[in-house]
Amino acid sequence: MKPVTLSTAFITALSTLTATTVIATPRQEPITPIAPVRITEPAKVELGKQLFFDPRLSMSGVISCNTCHNLAFGGTDNLKTSVGHKWQAGPVNSPTVFNASYGLAQFWDGRAADLQEQAQGPIQANVEMAMPHNLAIEVIQSIPGYRKQFEAIYGDKNVSLNNLTDAIAEFEETLITPNSRFDQWLLGDNDAISVAERKGYELFKSSGCIACHNGPAVGGTMYQKMGLFGAYKSSSPSQGRFDVTGIEADRYQFKVPTLRNVELTYPYFHDGEAETLGEAVDLMGRLQLGRTFKETEINQIVAFLSTLTGERPDIDLPHLPASGINTHRPEPFK
Amino acid sequence: MKPVTLSTAFITALSTLTATTVIATPRQEPITPIAPVRITEPAKVELGKQLFFDPRLSMSGVISCNTCHNLAFGGTDNLKTSVGHKWQAGPVNSPTVFNASYGLAQFWDGRAADLQEQAQGPIQANVEMAMPHNLAIEVIQSIPGYRKQFEAIYGDKNVSLNNLTDAIAEFEETLITPNSRFDQWLLGDNDAISVAERKGYELFKSSGCIACHNGPAVGGTMYQKMGLFGAYKSSSPSQGRFDVTGIEADRYQFKVPTLRNVELTYPYFHDGEAETLGEAVDLMGRLQLGRTFKETEINQIVAFLSTLTGERPDIDLPHLPASGINTHRPEPFK
Ligand code: HEC
Ligand code: HEC
Ligand code: HEC
Ligand code: HEC
Ligand SMILES: [Ca+2]
Ligand SMILES: [Ca+2]
Numbered sequence: 001m002k003p004v005t006l007s008t009a010f011i012t013a014l015s016t017l018t019a020t021t022v023i024a025t026p027r028q029e030p031i032t033p034i035a036p037v038r039i040t041e042p043a044k045v046e047l048g049k050q051l052f053f054d055p056r057l058s059m060s061g062v063i064s065c066n067t068c069h070n071l072a073f074g075g076t077d078n079l080k081t082s083v084g085h086k087w088q089a090g091p092v093n094s095p096t097v098f099n100a101s102y103g104l105a106q107f108w109d110g111r112a113a114d115l116q117e118q119a120q121g122p123i124q125a126n127v128e129m130a131m132p133h134n135l136a137i138e139v140i141q142s143i144p145g146y147r148k149q150f151e152a153i154y155g156d157k158n159v160s161l162n163n164l165t166d167a168i169a170e171f172e173e174t175l176i177t178p179n180s181r182f183d184q185w186l187l188g189d190n191d192a193i194s195v196a197e198r199k200g201y202e203l204f205k206s207s208g209c210i211a212c213h214n215g216p217a218v219g220g221t222m223y224q225k226m227g228l229f230g231a232y233k234s235s236s237p238s239q240g241r242f243d244v245t246g247i248e249a250d251r252y253q254f255k256v257p258t259l260r261n262v263e264l265t266y267p268y269f270h271d272g273e274a275e276t277l278g279e280a281v282d283l284m285g286r287l288q289l290g291r292t293f294k295e296t297e298i299n300q301i302v303a304f305l306s307t308l309t310g311e312r313p314d315i316d317l318p319h320l321p322a323s324g325i326n327t328h329r330p331e332p333f334k
Numbered sequence: 335m336k337p338v339t340l341s342t343a344f345i346t347a348l349s350t351l352t353a354t355t356v357i358a359t360p361r362q363e364p365i366t367p368i369a370p371v372r373i374t375e376p377a378k379v380e381l382g383k384q385l386f387f388d389p390r391l392s393m394s395g396v397i398s399c400n401t402c403h404n405l406a407f408g409g410t411d412n413l414k415t416s417v418g419h420k421w422q423a424g425p426v427n428s429p430t431v432f433n434a435s436y437g438l439a440q441f442w443d444g445r446a447a448d449l450q451e452q453a454q455g456p457i458q459a460n461v462e463m464a465m466p467h468n469l470a471i472e473v474i475q476s477i478p479g480y481r482k483q484f485e486a487i488y489g490d491k492n493v494s495l496n497n498l499t500d501a502i503a504e505f506e507e508t509l510i511t512p513n514s515r516f517d518q519w520l521l522g523d524n525d526a527i528s529v530a531e532r533k534g535y536e537l538f539k540s541s542g543c544i545a546c547h548n549g550p551a552v553g554g555t556m557y558q559k560m561g562l563f564g565a566y567k568s569s570s571p572s573q574g575r576f577d578v579t580g581i582e583a584d585r586y587q588f589k590v591p592t593l594r595n596v597e598l599t600y601p602y603f604h605d606g607e608a609e610t611l612g613e614a615v616d617l618m619g620r621l622q623l624g625r626t627f628k629e630t631e632i633n634q635i636v637a638f639l640s641t642l643t644g645e646r647p648d649i650d651l652p653h654l655p656a657s658g659i660n661t662h663r664p665e666p667f668k
Contacts, residue, residue, distance in 0.1 A: 053406050062401070062417045072387050073654045083396045083666045087421040264656055267663075276659065315651040320407045322598055325610065329601075332417045 026187050030205070030214040033183035034099065034260070034310070037176045047149045048171025050318040051164065056139050058129035060085055061330020065122065065168070069097040071315055074264025075175065080272035081236075085130035092238050093272035096265045098312065099258050101173045102217035108254050108270045110223060111244045115169035120161065133161050139328050140164060145321020177261055177310030185307070193307045200304025203297055208289050217258040218308060225253050226270070229290035236271035263306045277302045360521050364539070364548040367517035368433065368594070368644070371510045381483045382505025384652040385498065390473055392463035394419055395664020399456065399502070403431040405649055408598025409509065414606035415570075419464035426572050427606035430599045432646065433592050435507045436551035442588050442604045444557060445578045449503035454495065467495055473662050474498060479655020511595055511644030519641070527641050534638025537631055542623050551592040552642060559587050560604070563624035570605035597640045611636045 026033075039045055051057065052071075055064040068082045069075050075096035077083075082090040092108055100106065106118035122128040123136050131139075140146045141159040150156065154163045182201075184192035193201070204210055215221045223241050226232045232252065241250035254270050267273065268280040281301045285293045293301070323329075360367075373379055385391065386405075389398040397419065402411045409430035411417075416424040426442055434440065440452035456462040457470050465473075474480050475493040484490065488497045516535075518526035527535070538544055549555045557575050560566045566586065575584035588604050601607065602614040615635045619627045627635070657663075 055404070055411075060417060061413055062411065067396070070389070070654075072651050073656075077389075077396065078657070079395055079664060079666060083394060087666075089667055266657070275663065312653060317406045317649040317651055319646060320404075322407075323412070323600070329609065330413060332413060332421075333423055 027185070029186060030210050031182070031186065031218050032216045033186045034102070034176055034178050034216045036178040037174045037313075039174060041153075041170060043149070044153050044167055044170045045174055046171075046318070047146075047153060048167035048169070049315070050146075050149075050320055051140075051168050052171055053318050054320055056143075056323070056327075056330065057123050057131060057136055058085065059131045059135075059330065059334075060129075060332035062332055063129050065097075068094045068122075068128070071097075071175070071312075074098065074261050075100075076265050078266060080267055082128070084125070084127040088127045090127050091236060092270045093267065095257060096261060097172055098175050098177050098310075099217050099220075099260050100175070102215070102258065103220035103255060104222065105255065108238065108257075109240050109242075109244050110255050115172050116162075116165045119165040119168040119172075135328060137161060137164065142324045142327040143321050144324055174313060177312050180260070180308050180310035182304075182307040183310065194303070196300055197303045197307050200300035200302070201307075203301055204304055207285070207291060207293075209284065209301075212256045212288070213259050217260055219256045219258040219260075222256055223250070223253040224256050224288075225251075227252060227287050229287055232287055234269075234271045234273065238270055240270070259305055260308050260310060261312075263309055277305060281305075361519070363520060364544050365516070365520065365552050366550045367520045368436075368510055368512050368550045370512040371508050371647075373508060375487075375504060377483070378487050378501055378504045379508055380505075380652070381480075381487060382501035382503070383649070384480075384483075384654055385474075385502050386505055387652050388654055390477075390657070390661075390664065391457055391465060391470055392419065393465045393469075393664065393668075394463075394666035396666055397463050399431075402428045402456075402462070405431075405509070405646075408432065408595050409434075410599050412600060414601055416462070418459070418461040422461045424461050425570060426604045427601065429591060430595060431506055432509050432511050432644075433551045433554075433594050434509070436549070436592065437554035437589060438556065439589065442572065442591075443574050443576075443578050444589050449506050450496075450499045453499040453502045453506075469662060471495060471498065476658045476661040477655050478658055508647060511646050514594070514642050514644035516638075516641040517644065528637070530634055531637045531641050534634035534636070535641075537635055538638055541619070541625060541627075543618065543635075546590045546622070547593050551594055553590045553592040553594075556590055557584075557587040558590050558622075559585075561586060561621050563621055566621055568603075568605045568607065572604055574604070593639055594642050594644060595646075597643055611639060615639075 052065045055061050055067075057064065063085065068077045068084075070077055075098040076094045079094070081092060082094045084090055095108065101115055104110070106112040106115060107121070112118035112121060120133070123131050124133055137159050146159065147157065150159050150163060153167070156163065181192045204213075212222065212224050213219045226240070239251050241253035242248070244250070262268075263277060266277065267275050268277070274280040274283060278298050281298050282293060285291045285298075386399045389395050389401075391398065402416045402418075403409050404411055409432040410428045413428070415426060416428045418424050429442065435449055438444070440446040440449060441455070446452035446455060454467070457465050458467055471493050474484075480493065481491065484493050484497060487501070490497065515526045538547075546556065546558050547553045560574070573585050575587040576582070578584070596602075597611060600611065601609050602611070608614040608617060612632050615632050616627060619625045
């Protein structure tokens with residue numbers, strides 16, 4: 001299952017489904033609506049959800065994916081940098097998992113090709129869950145309720161890292177937030193956004209933000225240097241793409257983040273240094289466009305950005321399966 | 335709203351509702367079935383749920399009630415002792431919040447009269463959420479989505495500690511797990527438990543466990559000394575009721591814990607020292623009854639205890655309201 005960019009036919013079908021009367025002529029814009037997800041493998045999604053919420057994937061038994069990507073809110077922890085195993089501070093800000101499947105790659109520096117590869121990172125990372133892969137597999141394998149699901153879905157008694165991360169990725173692909181007011185406007189509903197919000201969008205296009213933040217996720221389609229019109233001063237050790245490629249031109253190139261639900265994913269930037277959306281917009285103007293916005297302009301852009309908040313999926317808290325008698329017990333203080 | 339002990343009339347009504355054919359003569363036993371909850375104030379329950387899941391009630395922005403009382407599992411963290419603010423180890427094991435409303439008082443030592451009083455503890459406790467009450471109130475008050483709900487429910491623009499803990503307690507009172515196999519058996523369904531489980535229950539009664547673990551929650555009705563037939567050796571600093579009353583006779587008296595869902599709330603005892611249910615049963619026999627059970631007896635009692643696992647409520651993950659522009663930001667590393 002992959003979220004798809006909406007075809008015009010599908011958009012028309014969708015429009016006729018919505019309650020509000022909409023003009024059946026979707027707008028042609030550099031930002032496109034995101035499609036609601038159609039779940040084709042519900043059992044796999046359910047398994048992935050359980051794993052996403054399961055703190056037993058961490059050495060301490062305290063930290064789950066949801067600790068740093070809180071699905072009760074914007075899919076992040078809203079901290080400057082995350083708190084990981086033994087209260088260690090992570091080096092960068094936690095990005096949202098909502099609509100992450102639209103990214104050209106995963107992580108700020110794109111070091112994982114896709115969600116499945118990504119999911120291997122945090123389990124083992126010492127500043128996150130600190131759980132060696134073989135122990136994570138052993139733990140999940142020792143839980144009868146998990147073993148049963150893996151066997152039913154993958155036809156294999158043995159839990160593998162491949163299948164485990166496949167299930168998590170499948171769940172994450174359902175974390176799509178369709179039907180934002182901006183998408184309603186894109187689909188032809190003129191009243192879905194206010195005049196000020198519309199002005200903000202026009203400014204977003206005319207000033208050049210759209211060059212980097214575009215597509216269905218309003219970002220996630222490319223890497224760009226942070227600090228084109230002046231160096232971005234940061235105390236974060238991250239050097240972006242350079243850390244992956246070692247190529248000088250990639251220094252401080254970061255994946256352009258999605259701006260969907262951006263009003264919920266504060267604080268901003270890879271180092272979490274900008275506390276408010278106004279601050280982030282102001283800095284983007286100066287550093288990426290060499291332009292100093294007036295306060296009213298900033299407010300208009302912020303107003304536009306708030307129309308990108310979509311409908312977050314309703315998530316039933318999973319019922320996690322009980323540990324087996326031989327399941328390795330968590331060791332938070334070791 | 336208070337969970338009530340089932341009246342015979344209500345039991346009969348219930349029995350006729352269940353799908354399995356049951357004899358319409360509920361058993362008269364020292365353990366009584368628990369009633370499904372009827373929610374009378376849904377808006378208050380919803381508010382309480384949001385607060386229960388909200389990490390902004392902690393200084394770090396990382397820890398919510400659900401961190402230590404995981405509703406995706408047995409209402410505990412399944413750790414020997416909890417991990418709190420800045421990874422501090424708590425002094426005692428986290429009890430389940432499921433069916434906690436049945437307790438004669440709250441905490442292992444009963445130092446809070448009820449759920450509302452209890453909820454004041456963890457927010458401020460330095461080893462748990464480390465959030466001074468005035469700051470917690472200020473944070474919740476600064477979140478527009480919370481302010482609106484408090485005003486609608488309590489008719490007061492100002493969030494108070496009283497109302498905040500009232501809402502949390504109201505939510506917790508819905509955390510009831512009815513319809514366990516043992517309750518089905520109590521209500522007349524002979525086939526709901528196996529022969530071995532039935533034998534375990536008979537042993538539970540005849541050997542004397544029932545003297546302390548009885549009532550709808552199979553516990554929670556009294557304090558008892560841990561270690562009647564020999565001292566219980568523990569490295570925990572807790573002295574039980576003595577810490578509350580200072581009366582010598584109260585030393586090492588603990589609230590008898592509920593045994594509902596006990597197969598999910600490992601590890602056991604106030605210090606979390608017993609890893610398995612078998613170990614806990616063995617020790618209870620020796621220390622509370624002066625009796626050494628044979629292995630088959632332990633297995634039978636454990637089998638009986640596993641029939642006490644009830645239906646955990648389906649919980650939709652709440653959608654937490656966004657922080658306001660002036661909301662005090664969490665400080666995990668300060
Ligand atoms: C302790 C905090 C923490 C935990 C636990 C954690 N993450 Fe993350 N996550 C982060 C941070 C920080 C990043 C950014 C790291 C980077 O880009 O170098 C991230 C990045 C991601 C991304 C990439 C998003 C994007 O747009 O690039 C995804 C997807 C993700 N995490 C999913 C997960 C899953 C699945 C788990 C559990 C298996 C998990 N995370 C556990 C903090 C955490
Ligand atoms: C040349 C490319 C480029 C342009 C032009 C650009 N951005 Fe960005 N934007 C980025 C990159 C790269 C980041 C991530 C930087 C980082 O985290 O260090 C980013 C981050 C952001 C963020 C923070 C998102 C988050 O979740 O942390 C916001 C908000 C934002 N941009 C808005 C804008 C606005 C508004 C404009 C126009 C005024 C704009 N951007 C112009 C590339 C660009
Ligand atoms: C850091 C871990 C932690 C956090 C956070 C936490 N608790 Fe607890 N909770 C515990 C521990 C440990 C105990 C037992 C303390 C004692 O008995 O002295 C406890 C006891 C309780 C009890 C008493 C149950 C009983 O049967 O006696 C209730 C109810 C409860 N907590 C609810 C909450 C609520 C509501 C919150 C959030 C406002 C919360 N807890 C936050 C660890 C935690
Ligand atoms: C005289 C009172 C008394 C008797 C008799 C008694 N218990 Fe207990 N039980 C307690 C107390 C008090 C605790 C809590 C002790 C502690 O945590 O330090 C407890 C704890 C437990 C626990 C651990 C629950 C948890 O969540 O940590 C189990 C299981 C248990 N009892 C089962 C039994 C069984 C089975 C018997 C009979 C063999 C029995 N008890 C007899 C008072 C009693
Ligand atoms: Ca952020
Ligand atoms: Ca326990």
